[in-house]
Amino acid sequence: MTSQSDETTKTLDAHQRLNEFYGVQAIYGRADPMHELVGTILSHRTTHHNEVVAYRTLRERFPSWESVRDAPLPDLIDAIKTANYPEVKAPYIQNLLAHLIRETGVANIDFLRDLSTDEAMKWLTDLPGIGLKTATLLLLFNFQKPVLPVDTHVHRVTQRLGLIGPKVSAEKAHTLLLERLPADPLVLFNFHKHFYWHGQRVCTWYNPRCGECVLRDQCVYFQSGLTLALSSTPSRKNK
Numbered sequence: 001m002t003s004q005s006d007e008t009t010k011t012l013d014a015h016q017r018l019n020e021f022y023g024v025q026a027i028y029g030r031a032d033p034m035h036e037l038v039g040t041i042l043s044h045r046t047t048h049h050n051e052v053v054a055y056r057t058l059r060e061r062f063p064s065w066e067s068v069r070d071a072p073l074p075d076l077i078d079a080i081k082t083a084n085y086p087e088v089k090a091p092y093i094q095n096l097l098a099h100l101i102r103e104t105g106v107a108n109i110d111f112l113r114d115l116s117t118d119e120a121m122k123w124l125t126d127l128p129g130i131g132l133k134t135a136t137l138l139l140l141f142n143f144q145k146p147v148l149p150v151d152t153h154v155h156r157v158t159q160r161l162g163l164i165g166p167k168v169s170a171e172k173a174h175t176l177l178l179e180r181l182p183a184d185p186l187v188l189f190n191f192h193k194h195f196y197w198h199g200q201r202v203c204t205w206y207n208p209r210c211g212e213c214v215l216r217d218q219c220v221y222f223q224s225g226l227t228l229a230l231s232s233t234p235s236r237k238n239k
């Protein structure tokens with residue numbers, strides 16, 4: 001049976017190997033936290049290019065956040081139509097802005113910098129349409145708070161390696177992995193970035209390139225012959 005310290009050692013070892021493979025990055029995020037907040041909503045199930053076009057068109061047509069909040073819904077849907085599910089995202093964005101402006105008087109979230117991590121996380125996740133992933137991305141990238149975004153790539157790679165159990169959700173993985181890592185924003189930023197890149201470039205959804213992987217010798221999914229049933233990975237029988 002694997003102990004807590006074994007899991008921590010394995011997590012830190014994988015982190016160190018990816019640090020060496022990809023190189024340690026300084027923390028960076030979009031300069032404007034409001035851009036990060038709205039851009040993250042637009043990015044859901046959307047390519048980066050289409051998210052960028054949607055955000056740019058939105059800001060060109062509605063230069064102030066108040067005008068986005070008050071825009072006729074069909075016009076807003078049209079402005080962000082390059083993002084997938086614009087009819088879902090447009091009301092999310094308007095609800096979010098209405099809530100934010102009602103609560104704080106302005107469309108600005110810079111005050112989060114001065115809140116504790118727990119306070120800032122609670123404030124963000126209480127907003128309509130903002131889940132754990134968006135909140136952690138914003139707090140780590142823009143405000144250097146010690147949280148760990150677990151997106152689909154981080155979830156898949158950590159599960160294949162066996163750092164988290166085969167049925168552990170991305171939400172639960174956030175807590176489990178965070179407990180094993182130093183509460184250092186630079187460490188958490190690099191852990192997120194490296195696992196994200198590894199999931200995009202090597203440990204891909206359908207055909208992971210295990211022959212190129214620096215983590216292969218510690219990977220339980222590889223050792224199972226890519227047959228282990230994992231909640232983050234499609235069944236190979238369904239390919």
Ligand code: SF4
Pocket residue numbers: 157160161202203204208209210213214215216217219220221222
């Ligand atoms: S060995 Fe294969 S399945 Fe395991 S982490 Fe590397 S690429 Fe992914």
